[in-house]
Amino acid sequence: xxxxxxxxxxxxxxxxxxxxxxxxxxxxxxxxxxxxxxxxxxxxxxxxxxxxxxxxxxxxxxxxxxxxxxxxxxxxxxxxxxxxxxxxxxxxxxxxxxxxxxxxxxxxxxxxxxxxxxxxxxxxxxxxxxxxxxxxxxxxxxxxxxxxxxxxxxxxxxxxxxxxxxxxxxxxxxxxxxxxxxxxxxxxxxxxxxxxxxxxxxxxxxxxxxxxxxxxxxxxxxxxxxxxxxxxxxxxxxxxxxxxxxxxxxxxxxxxxxxxxxxxxxxxxxxxxxxxxxxxxxxxxxxxxxxxxxxxxxxxxxxxxxxxxxxxxxxxxxxxxxxxxxxxxxxxxxxxxxxxxxxxxxxxxxxxxxxxxxxxxxxxxxxxxxxxxxxxxxxxxxxxxxxxxxxxxxxxxxxxxxxxxxxxxxxxxxxxxxxxxxxxxxxxxxxxxxxxxxxxxxxxxxxxxxxxxxxxxxxxxxxxxxxxxxxxxxxxxxxxxxxxxxxxxxxxxxxxxxxxxxxxxxxxxxxxxxxxxxxxxxxxxxxxxxxxxxxxxxxxxxxxxxxxxxxxxxxxxxxxxxxxxxxxxxxxxxxxxxxxxxxxxxxxxxxxxxxxxxxxxxxxxxxxxxxxxxxxxxxxxxxxxxxxxxxxxxxxxxxxxxxxxxxxxxxxxxxxxxxxxxxxxxxxxxxxxxxxxxxxxxxxxxxxxxxxxxxxxxxxxxxxxxxxxxxxxxxxxxxxxxxxxxxxxxxxxxxxxxxxxxxxxxxxxxxxxxxxxxxx
Amino acid sequence: xxxxxxxxxxxxxxxxxxxxxxxxxxxxxxxxxxxxxxxxxxxxxxxxxxxxxxxxxxxxxxxxxxxxxxxxxxxxxxxxxxxxxxxxxxxxxxxxxxxxxxxxxxxxxxxxxxxxxxxxxxxxxxxxxxxxxxxxxxxxxxxxxxxxxxxxxxxxxxx
Ligand code: FES
Ligand code: FES
Numbered sequence: 035x036x037x038x039x040x041x042x043x044x045x046x047x048x049x050x051x052x053x054x055x056x057x058x059x060x061x062x063x064x065x066x067x068x069x070x071x072x073x074x075x076x077x078x079x080x081x082x083x084x085x086x087x088x089x090x091x092x093x094x095x096x097x098x099x100x101x102x103x104x105x106x107x108x109x110x111x112x113x114x115x116x117x118x119x120x121x122x123x124x125x126x127x128x129x130x131x132x133x134x135x136x137x138x139x140x141x142x143x144x145x146x147x148x149x150x151x152x153x154x155x156x157x158x159x160x161x162x163x164x165x166x167x168x169x170x171x172x173x174x175x176x177x178x179x180x181x182x183x184x185x186x187x188x189x190x191x192x193x194x195x196x197x198x199x200x201x202x203x204x205x206x207x208x209x210x211x212x213x214x215x216x217x218x219x220x221x222x223x224x225x226x227x228x229x230x231x232x233x234x235x236x237x238x239x240x241x242x243x244x245x246x247x248x249x250x251x252x253x254x255x256x257x258x259x260x261x262x263x264x265x266x267x268x269x270x271x272x273x274x275x276x277x278x279x280x281x282x283x284x285x286x287x288x289x290x291x292x293x294x295x296x297x298x299x300x301x302x303x304x305x306x307x308x309x310x311x312x313x314x315x316x317x318x319x320x321x322x323x324x325x326x327x328x329x330x331x332x333x334x335x336x337x338x339x340x341x342x343x344x345x346x347x348x349x350x351x352x353x354x355x356x357x358x359x360x361x362x363x364x365x366x367x368x369x370x371x372x373x374x375x376x377x378x379x380x381x382x383x384x385x386x387x388x389x390x391x392x393x394x395x396x397x398x399x400x401x402x403x404x405x406x407x408x409x410x411x412x413x414x415x416x417x418x419x420x421x422x423x424x425x426x427x428x429x430x431x432x433x434x435x436x437x438x439x440x441x442x443x444x445x446x447x448x449x450x451x452x453x454x455x456x457x458x459x460x461x462x463x464x465x466x467x468x469x470x471x472x473x474x475x476x477x478x479x480x481x482x483x484x485x486x487x488x489x490x491x492x493x494x495x496x497x498x499x500x501x502x503x504x505x506x507x508x509x510x511x512x513x514x515x516x517x518x519x520x521x522x523x524x525x526x527x528x529x530x531x532x533x534x535x536x537x538x539x540x541x542x543x544x545x546x547x548x549x550x551x552x553x554x555x556x557x558x559x560x561x562x563x564x565x566x567x568x569x570x571x572x573x574x575x576x577x578x579x580x581x582x583x584x585x586x587x588x589x590x591x592x593x594x595x596x597x598x599x600x601x602x603x604x605x606x607x608x609x610x611x612x613x614x615x616x617x618x619x620x621x622x623x624x625x626x627x628x629x630x631x632x633x634x635x636x637x638x639x640x641x642x643x644x645x646x647x648x649x650x651x652x653x654x655x656x657x658x659x660x661x662x663x664x665x666x667x668x669x670x671x672x673x674x675x676x677x678x679x680x681x682x683x684x685x686x687x688x689x690x691x692x693x694x695x696x697x698x699x700x701x702x703x704x705x706x707x708x709x710x711x712x713x714x715x716x717x718x719x720x721x722x723x724x725x726x727x728x729x730x731x732x733x734x735x736x737x738x739x740x741x742x743x744x745x746x747x748x749x750x751x752x753x754x755x756x757x758x759x760x761x762x763x764x765x766x767x768x769x770x771x772x773x774x775x776x777x778x779x780x781x782x783x784x785x786x787x788x789x790x791x792x793x794x
Numbered sequence: 795x796x797x798x799x800x801x802x803x804x805x806x807x808x809x810x811x812x813x814x815x816x817x818x819x820x821x822x823x824x825x826x827x828x829x830x831x832x833x834x835x836x837x838x839x840x841x842x843x844x845x846x847x848x849x850x851x852x853x854x855x856x857x858x859x860x861x862x863x864x865x866x867x868x869x870x871x872x873x874x875x876x877x878x879x880x881x882x883x884x885x886x887x888x889x890x891x892x893x894x895x896x897x898x899x900x901x902x903x904x905x906x907x908x909x910x911x912x913x914x915x916x917x918x919x920x921x922x923x924x925x926x927x928x929x930x931x932x933x934x935x936x937x938x939x940x941x942x943x944x945x946x947x948x949x950x951x952x953x
Contacts, residue, residue: 057831270897509895
């Protein structure tokens with residue numbers, strides 16, 4: 035289906051916008067239930083300890099307490115986790131980090147629940163704890179999990195880098211580090227549950243993956259799948275952390291035993307203590323180029339700290355090395371990434387899955403090479419940029435949309451202008467200006483594993499169409515985009531569609547809202563379903579309109595004869611006739627991108643069917659006396675394939691760049707001191723640079739109407755661009771994120787900028 | 795437990811409540827009055843998602859003891875629209891994509907209202923300052939600034 039009735043590429047009003055603006059009760063904590071019990075989790079206060087006893091007697095006597103649960107009360111499997119099941123809902127025998135849930139209190143009110151939680155006496159026997167992944171790999175290290183501390187290793191090998199380095203004109207080797215980060219979505223995790231009249235467990239929650247939640251609840255409780263229904267409430271951001279089971283399991287457990295409405299709302303502190311973080315990575319990169327700047331070889335050793343549990347650690351440890359080359363062609367590659375358990379808070383998915391960390395390293399390397407060769411940073415990127423027909427480090431031949439060149443081209447005038455004029459603008463002598471570049475590539479969907487999406491579309495006897503999708507909209511606007519795709523295929527306006535979203539009683543699995551996969555993968559599933567229905571409508575139209583199918587089209591709820599638009603038949607008539615003849619009007623759509631699993635030893639394979647590309651330019655000022663960095667402007671060019679809803683794409687780019695500024699300059703979760711928003715800084719209205727989004731549409735043949743994705747790519751190039759900008763300003767490089775005041779000041783002192791002022 | 799009686803007008807409606815003195819204004823409006831538009835993003839006065847207007851000032855209702863609301867006039871996001879019509883600030887947030895997940899939005903809009911109540915023609919810096927106590931993790935703020943600017947213009951145009 036080629037035509038798209040103008041629905042694609044149009045920023046139609048976002049579904050659900052008005053309700054949000056009116057402050058309607060849409061979020062989990064807003065749910066009104068009949069005298070719900072409230073739940074409170076008792077977290078471990080030990081890094082690593084055996085649990086000898088949990089005494090709940092005193093707590094149970096607190097007025098208003100209804101029940102206290104421990105691991106013993108979990109009916110079936112107590113371990114959870116989307117990739118590897120290693121995280122107990124409630125700790126059994128031992129705790130592995132300070133955030134581990136040990137007991138769960140259900141009470142009539144929050145005061146009773148909190149008081150009781152304090153009166154639960156847990157007798158621990160401390161075990162040695164390990165907080166550094168390299169330490170954790172040593173023989174004598176305390177074992178976080180029985181099977182050992184090495185969770186996973188991913189290797190990518192191509193050619194012979196050691197030999198190739200010998201022929202290089204320049205080789206740069208550096209070590210980069212990043213920190214734990216907190217997603218800090220504005221809505222703390224929350225959920226509510228009740229029994230429906232048939233005794234089924236209904237759980238309404240803030241989540242990125244209702245169908246995964248459903249499977250976990252079935253596994254925890256050992257009940258039949260149809261006994262559990264997960265409904266995604268309005269979700270106030272997720273950024274990866276709401277892919278884990280944060281409150282849903284607790285609600286399910288209490289509901290299962292108590293059969294009364296329950297609510298579980300985390301405080302900000304609980305969200306900080308008990309949900310996933312971004313993996314800190316240590317990365318040793320060695321990159322070599324010839325005298326013209328052509329990248330010849332690279333090696334990288336990466337180690338990522340997944341804390342006490344795996345969560346999405348395997349995905350991070352796979353994605354980071356696969357993307358370690360950056361969006362460049364390199365013939366000789368050897369990358370290894372190890373994912374390691376420690377007694378730190380567990381790390382999981384966070385916008386970009388390890389690629390933001392890798393991009394910090396590969397883009398720093400690019401600038402270092404350019405400097406060593408006396409080349410312009412943009413030029414060295416252009417020389418090496420991937421093109422259609424190139425092969426990646428995993429041996430994948432790129433034959434679809436590869437828009438990195440266009441991104442570099444698009445930022446060029448802005449970049450050159452900034453170097454020529456802005457850089458030399460007048461400033462206070464303590465304020466040094468710098469311009470930096472950051473580029474990236476990002477594979478859409480999960481890495482070398484199946485990750486299908488399904489959708490259903492149904493027309494009723496009156497011709498009304500309903501789209502059913504399990505795809506969780508967490509604020510990015512996927513519901514609107516999916517409605518546009520279906521509407522475009524069916525020749526109707528999106529507001530004529532009824533949308534049923536993220537409700538396991540009605541929708542089928544669309545997979546996680548993660549990996550920037552929903553537009554591409556669920557978009558294709560929706561398109562597939564809509565095309566099947568469209569085909570039925572057209573075929574039925576042949577009989578009714580007495581015209582060949584090729585001369586018919588769908589428009590505004592009618593099957594229309596192209597040559598004479600007045601000759602037409604409304605969907606309602608077609609639906610009625612089809613119903614009479616027993617022709618189904620409910621169709622399923624399915625899409626799974628074509629990938630090939632990566633070889634465990636060489637990484638050879640096809641990890642993703644398509645990639646997004648981007649390049650950012652950052653204009654920064656560094657106060658060499660205080661270390662304060664101001665980002666003035668970010669020019670952000672993104673190849674998204676096709677922007678189905680341009681305002682949402684721009685929204686992702688702006689929000690991603692803001693998060694990227696946080697990653698670059700201020701965000702750091704210190705497990706021993708960070709408790710709440712008071713000690714974790716995210717960008718505020720005062721920190722925002724001007725952001726100029728540039729949308730590049732290098733159409734992807736396998737994408738719905740050519741679309742790829744943008745959610746995570748939006749964040750990835752920002753931090754490298756900012757860091758390269760700081761280097762440009764103070765002639766000293768920062769190798770450890772965030773580039774906070776101390777680190778920037780230190781760089782300024784090292785480079786002599788600081789003393790220069792003192793002399794002046 | 796000792797209960798106190800407080801009276802206030804919220805969104806034009808008189809309320810009289812008996813509450814224990816330690817409760818916050820946010821708890822009372824969300825739990826007792828079921829006005830769940832104001833959100834709790836932190837409960838510590840950091841994020842602004844609980845912003846309401848009390849006595850002409852914008853306040854973080856999570857920090858305000860409900861007792862202090864006694865005798866006051868309060869406006870929450872639910873009180874902003876006029877009958878079926880959206881307030882110009884709400885309209886501008888739709889028009890200019892000032893929102894993604896929407897969790898920060900009620901608080902953001904109340905801060906915007908407070909700003910525009912006192913300054914009908916704010917500069918960009920004044921807008922930034924006006925919402926500097928409201929975190930948004932989704933939008934990167936620019937579209938929020940644009941929405942508020944557009945609302946100011948449309949309100950001046952006699953709306
Ligand atoms: S909830 Fe009141 S400021 Fe965050
Ligand atoms: S729109 Fe999500 S926090 Fe502002």
